[in-house]
Amino acid sequence: MRTIKIALFLSSLAVGLLSLSALRPSETGPVTHPAGRRASVADSVRHDPNTGLVVDERLNLVIAHCTACHSSKLILQNRFTRDGWKQKIRWMQQTQKLWDLGESEPAVLDYLVTHYGPEKKTFDGRRKPLSSVKWYQLQ
Numbered sequence: 201m202r203t204i205k206i207a208l209f210l211s212s213l214a215v216g217l218l219s220l221s222a223l224r225p226s227e228t229g230p231v232t233h234p235a236g237r238r239a240s241v242a243d244s245v246r247h248d249p250n251t252g253l254v255v256d257e258r259l260n261l262v263i264a265h266c267t268a269c270h271s272s273k274l275i276l277q278n279r280f281t282r283d284g285w286k287q288k289i290r291w292m293q294q295t296q297k298l299w300d301l302g303e304s305e306p307a308v309l310d311y312l313v314t315h316y317g318p319e320k321k322t323f324d325g326r327r328k329p330l331s332s333v334k335w336y337q338l339q
């Protein structure tokens with residue numbers, strides 16, 4: 201009987217928490233959620249209004265070489281290592297008539313891996329393990 205009561209209590213607690221987070225995303229989201237922290241870091245970075253690409257001194261080079269055939273969205277929605285980006289470029293050169301980037305290639309790759317490299321996750325979304333828990337047995 202007690203177990204059932206505890207189960208009921210826990211499930212109502214869970215429902216309560218769920219509806220709380222659904223109703224007030226601004227209070228539970230950006231403040232404590234890691235994605236919110238990432239977003240605020242990203243906010244300090246300027247984005248080109250036309251392409252959505254991050255603005256830095258190599259942007260024009262990247263626009264010239266990488267947005268002639270397709271939308272910048274193909275860059276925005278991908279994250280690759282430097283080697284991964286190089287492979288994509290090679291693939292486009294072999295199959296999609298992308299030209300030789302010549303001396304610009306290292307700068308283009310630097311740009312891509314700096315802003316569209318694999319995301320560094322410092323927090324994997326799990327809470328920290330509980331410490332100093334006093335376990336007890338239900339009667």
Ligand code: HEC
Pocket residue numbers: 265266267268269270274275278288289292296297298299308312
């Ligand atoms: C000569 C034309 C051309 C240029 C210039 C070009 N691409 Fe592409 N790219 C393509 C085509 C065609 C595709 C395939 C599009 C599709 O699948 O709809 C593609 C696809 C991609 C993809 C998606 C690949 C995948 O596996 O899904 C990425 C990322 C990409 N390009 C990045 C770049 C970058 C970065 C540059 C600049 C270095 C660039 N593109 C320049 C033609 C080009």
